[in-house]
């Protein structure tokens with residue numbers, strides 16, 4: 001934490017306003033899912049469906065992920081490369097003729113891990129019990145992430161997802177992706193395309209934001225009349241190089257923390 005007093009001030013102001021004014025906006029991959037498990041990197045949404053084209057998708061991740069987290073490149077330099085990454089991955093998936101009815105099995109057979117024993121159920125259940133809207137805003141694949149949270153029985157009615165969704169033909173074969181591409185550095189545009197959602201939540205003017213990348217900081221750009229925002233950032237990788245920029249951007253930075261203990265403690269405090 002760079003400014004503990006400021007965090008305390010935000011928390012007090014949010015608690016005073018009450019949980020009816022709260023909304024939570026969270027990234028998915030590596031924020032609600034684990035980064036590592038038993039020393040092994042956990043899969044992202046794009047990798048959950050590796051059954052179809054494992055080597056190519058992993059190859060793309062190996063090539064472009066180091067660019068995503070490279071601290072020597074500006075966002076402007078990274079942008080075309082991120083679009084290239086997502087475009088190639090989606091083309092690959094379309095060429096594989098992925099079947100809609102195979103997704104549930106692919107997720108079941110994968111190593112998909114939410115922050116499992118580490119409080120993810122408390123997180124989803126507590127928000128649901130208190131009717132606090134949770135927006136999962138992901139540059140992953142909406143169909144896959146929905147399947148993950150459905151299979152782990154936490155896809156409650158207060159959860160809304162903004163993500164890249166698959167478009168299937170009448171025989172259930174993937175033919176394209178719907179709408180505008182969401183990648184790691186255009187979540188601002190994604191937020192502004194979803195003004196309807198934020199309009200519905202216009203009385204929820206206090207925001208708890210969870211992310212793992214600097215691009216996630218834009219997820220709340222569509223929130224109307226925002227009063228307070230508390231930003232919690234998971235710094236999972238390349239810690240030393242990225243620590244300062246995370247401390248400058250997020251109010252609380254969790255370093256290599258695979259649990260949801262801190263977000264859960266904040267939510268408990270705000271709903272006391």
Ligand SMILES: Nc1ccn([C@@H]2O[C@H](COP(=O)(O)O)[C@@H](O)[C@H]2O)c(=O)n1
Nearest residue numbers: 027028029044046061085089138139140
């Ligand atoms: N072909 C791809 C493209 C992206 N990724 C990773 O997914 C993450 C995006 O999802 P969020 O829920 O975090 O928005 C991103 O961090 C990429 O590393 C991938 O694995 N394969």
